[in-house]
Amino acid sequence: MVRGRITALAVSDVRFPTSLGHHGSDAMHPDPDYSAAYVVIETDAHDGLKGYGLTFTLGKGTEVVVCAVNALSTHVVHKDMEEIVSNFRNFYRQLTSDGQLRWIGPEKGAVHLATAAILNAVWDLWAKQEGKPLWKLLVDMDPKQLLSCIDFRYITDALTEEEAYEILVNSLLGKKEREEQMLTRGYPAYTTSCAWLGYSDQQLKQLCTKALKDGWTRFKVKVGADLQDDIHRCRLIREMIGPDNILMLDANQRWEVKEAIEWVTKLAEFKPLWIEEPTSPDDVLGHAAISKALAPLGIGVATGEQCHNKVIFKQLLQAKALSYLQIDSCRLGSVNENLAVLLMAKKFQIPVCPHAGGVGLCELVQHLILFDYIAISGSLENRMCEYVDHLHEHFKYPVIIKKACYMPPQDAGYSTEMKEDSTRKYQFPQGEVWQKLLSGHKIHLP
Numbered sequence: 001m002v003r004g005r006i007t008a009l010a011v012s013d014v015r016f017p018t019s020l021g022h023h024g025s026d027a028m029h030p031d032p033d034y035s036a037a038y039v040v041i042e043t044d045a046h047d048g049l050k051g052y053g054l055t056f057t058l059g060k061g062t063e064v065v066v067c068a069v070n071a072l073s074t075h076v077v078h079k080d081m082e083e084i085v086s087n088f089r090n091f092y093r094q095l096t097s098d099g100q101l102r103w104i105g106p107e108k109g110a111v112h113l114a115t116a117a118i119l120n121a122v123w124d125l126w127a128k129q130e131g132k133p134l135w136k137l138l139v140d141m142d143p144k145q146l147l148s149c150i151d152f153r154y155i156t157d158a159l160t161e162e163e164a165y166e167i168l169v170n171s172l173l174g175k176k177e178r179e180e181q182m183l184t185r186g187y188p189a190y191t192t193s194c195a196w197l198g199y200s201d202q203q204l205k206q207l208c209t210k211a212l213k214d215g216w217t218r219f220k221v222k223v224g225a226d227l228q229d230d231i232h233r234c235r236l237i238r239e240m241i242g243p244d245n246i247l248m249l250d251a252n253q254r255w256e257v258k259e260a261i262e263w264v265t266k267l268a269e270f271k272p273l274w275i276e277e278p279t280s281p282d283d284v285l286g287h288a289a290i291s292k293a294l295a296p297l298g299i300g301v302a303t304g305e306q307c308h309n310k311v312i313f314k315q316l317l318q319a320k321a322l323s324y325l326q327i328d329s330c331r332l333g334s335v336n337e338n339l340a341v342l343l344m345a346k347k348f349q350i351p352v353c354p355h356a357g358g359v360g361l362c363e364l365v366q367h368l369i370l371f372d373y374i375a376i377s378g379s380l381e382n383r384m385c386e387y388v389d390h391l392h393e394h395f396k397y398p399v400i401i402k403k404a405c406y407m408p409p410q411d412a413g414y415s416t417e418m419k420e421d422s423t424r425k426y427q428f429p430q431g432e433v434w435q436k437l438l439s440g441h442k443i444h445l446p
């Protein structure tokens with residue numbers, strides 16, 4: 001049972017120096033330090049439970065998101081958990097509609113990342129209080145309760161609450177069987193870990209050989225900085241994985257619209273399934289033009305990891321601008337806004353292939369995609385969830401991958417809690433890892 005009044009909200013700036021090993025590097029982000037604005041909420045309930053939430057950042061700027069979390073905290077502290085979750089849609093709207101703070105959004109940028117971190121903590125706490133992993137909490141909710149978590153403002157021209165209800169009711173058929181199937185087989189994943197842009201050929205070959213041995217069949221490679229290098233790397237990886245495994249490309253917004261079409265056409269011989277983020281994430285019509293031009297080559301457009309909110313997703317769907325929709329558990333306004341996007345994707349019949357990786361994104365988004373399969377989409381066709389093999393050791397309940405599939409988490413909560421030792425050591429700038437780095441010491445990192 002949900003219980004307690006929120007008595008405290010603390011937020012910290014936790015950064016991992018991943019740029020030292022070029023992990024996570026791409027054509028626009030050559031030196032990311034995978035980081036998080038990490039939120040902990042406490043209540044006056046005598047159960048010892050806390051809610052943990054985060055949003056993902058790339059290092060610098062995390063302090064801005066931390067400020068935004070603090071600015072929003074007045075809407076959270078002293079709130080009753082029962083009051084929040086019994087009208088979650090209202091609470092979501094309260095956080096996103098602060099009459100002064102919305103001016104620095106609305107529902108985008110640092111303030112929306114902060115909303116995500118806070119709400120992720122609330123969902124974690126709710127699931128823990130119910131003694132269920134988050135995906136199961138969602139699966140066990142009836143359609144009305146699920147809908148009461150969603151703010152439909154600005155999307156009713158694409159999806160009404162009545163239509164969303166119908167989708168959820170229709171998906172009740174076969175739900176139990178799909179849950180069983182997930183528990184035994186898990187949700188299919190693909191890996192991005194072999195081919196970050198800053199990795200050498202030798203590293204790429206080594207990682208790819210190991211991934212193939214571990215049973216991976218779907219691979220994503222970073223492109224976009226240099227065409228000849230892309231051709232070289234795509235050839236290398238295609239030769240390694242063979243003609244039958246799946247290859248995806250990710251340009252991280254590097255190109256103009258026309259340039260994207262020309263560049264990807266030159267990579268078509270490597271038979272990529274999709275080109276991800278070919279251009280600005282805000283350019284809905286640009287994505288539509290790229291989609292139309294690449295469709296005859298059998299290449300789809302994927303995007304979403306930097307889509308600010310449900311309105312951008314709505315327009316991408318309405319404009320037939322994407323073939324694969326990539327929700328992000330920490331950029332959209334937590335589970336609440338992701339539910340809206342999952343339902344829109346179902347209505348427009350576009351497969352959802354979530355963005356994961358970063359720090360903690362795999363831990364969180366697995367819950368959403370499991371729920372999507374069991375209670376909304378009912379399909380695995382053309383669907384897979386990203387996996388990146390970094391930083392899981394810092395989480396108390398890390399993801400479990402078996403045969404290249406996410407196995408449903410069994411621990412209560414949203415898998416958001418980090419180990420205390422990790423948050424202490426990697427706190428920026430006072431944690432011991434950063435103190436050593438900032439004073440010029442070399443450190444050994446896994």
Ligand SMILES: C[C@H](O)[C@@H](O)CC(=O)C(=O)O
Nearest residue numbers: 024025026029032192357
């Ligand atoms: C900067 C991040 O590592 C980004 O490259 C991640 C990404 O685009 C993906 O995982 O997809």
Ligand SMILES: [Mg+2]
Nearest residue numbers: 250276277305
């Ligand atoms: Mg990407």
